[in-house]
Amino acid sequence: MKRVLWSALLLLICGTVVFAGGSGEKSTDLDAIRERGVLIVGLDDSFPPMGFRDESNEIVGFDIDLAKEAASRLGVDVEFKPVDWDGVILSLNKGDIDLVWNGMTITESRQEKINFSKPYLDNRQIVILQAGSGISSKADLAGKVVGLQMGSSAEVALNSDADVAASLEEVKKYSNNVEALLDLAAGRTDAVVVDEIVGRYYIAKKPGIYEVMAEDFGAETYGVGIRKSDTQLKAELDKVLDEMKADGSADEISRKWFGEAIVKK
Known part of the structure; x- marks a missing residue:
């Protein structure tokens, strides 16, 4: 029992x-x-x-x-x-x-x-470019390689704009934004989608290397x-x-x- x-x-x-x-x-x-x-x-x-x-x-x-x-x-x-x-x-x-x-x-x-x-x-999801890239709008990203952090809201924001996402040659995903921005500076990507607060802080540390597109992928909190x-x-x-x-x-x-x-x- x-x-x-x-x-x-x-x-x-x-x-x-x-x-x-x-x-x-x-x-x-x-x-x-x-x-x-x-x-x-x-x-x-x-x-x-x-x-x-x-x-x-x-x-x-x-x-x-x-x-x-x-x-x-x-x-x-x-x-x-x-x-x-x-x-x-x-x-x-x-x-x-x-x-x-x-x-x-x-x-x-x-x-x-x-x-x-x-x-x-x-916050906003902004697009960072190489200074003097000639890219001025999201439409200009067609056929280009765009980098972003894997699992980030940048990935969600980009995918939410289906027309732009479909027009890209490739989306390269990185473990962090620093790697993505270094690849952009080296010419291995054409643009990086990133949190504005983070992106502008990084740009301030590297004057003359980057610029920010006037268009963005939306506001967030x-x-x-x-x-x-x-x-x-x-x-x-x-x-x-x-x-x-x-x-x-x-x-x-x-x-x-x-x-x-x-x-x-």
């Missing part, structure tokens, strides 16, 4: 585990994070000025400073964990990281898989990626972000990185 009862109990436990993990999403939520004492933020560490490595190999950036301030207000330390951007949502839902905070565009396809904080920054199950974390993070906007600390961080206050109110 004991053996039968024990077997039944094992079946019940296993069934519960399967049910809880059936969505493939692991929940931690804020209480568990506070008990651990560390908020783990996933990012692409080659995405200036949002998150990147400086000359000392330290991870720095606008989003890094925002996340540090938010974590402090949530009462936890913060750890930054570089991840493959193409698999960042999987990393989040598996529980490898607690948040994605790295200039992440809010898109419908992503919202099907994860939640987002309130938007905190506006950035948010912090959060697991759908972590409702407590989302509520508290939204509250903290509102406080940071209201007391001017978010603007102060913005001025440090952009020279002006551009945080979305």
Whole structure:
């Protein structure tokens, strides 16, 4: 009888585990994070000025400073964990990281898989060209090679313009935007589609090499990626972000990185 009862109990436990993990999403939520004492933020560490490595190999950036301030207000330390951007949502839902905070565009396809904080920054998908390329419009991209970061909103934005996407000779996909822009400078591609905030920051570091097309692939907003199950974390993070906007600390961080206050109110 004991053996039968024990077997039944094992079946019940296993069934519960399967049910809880059936969505493939692991929940931690804020209480568990506070008990651990560390908020783990996933990012692409080659995405200036949002998150990147400086000359000392330290991870720095606008989003890094925002996340540090938010974590402090949530009462936890913060750890930054570089991840493959193409698999960042999987990393989040598996529980490898607690948040994605790295200039992440809010898109419908992503919202099907994860939640987002309130938007905190506006952005556009721009087209960067070699200076003097002679390309002046999206129509001029016909038969050209265009680069972009794999798994990025640039890929979504380009594909949303079906006529332009179909006219291209090739779309080259890179693990990060820095590689894409280096290939553009070397003449291995004709254009790069990229977040305006990132692209203009990089252009400023390389004067005379690049120019920006007047046309773009649309406006968008950035948010912090959060697991759908972590409702407590989302509520508290939204509250903290509102406080940071209201007391001017978010603007102060913005001025440090952009020279002006551009945080979305």
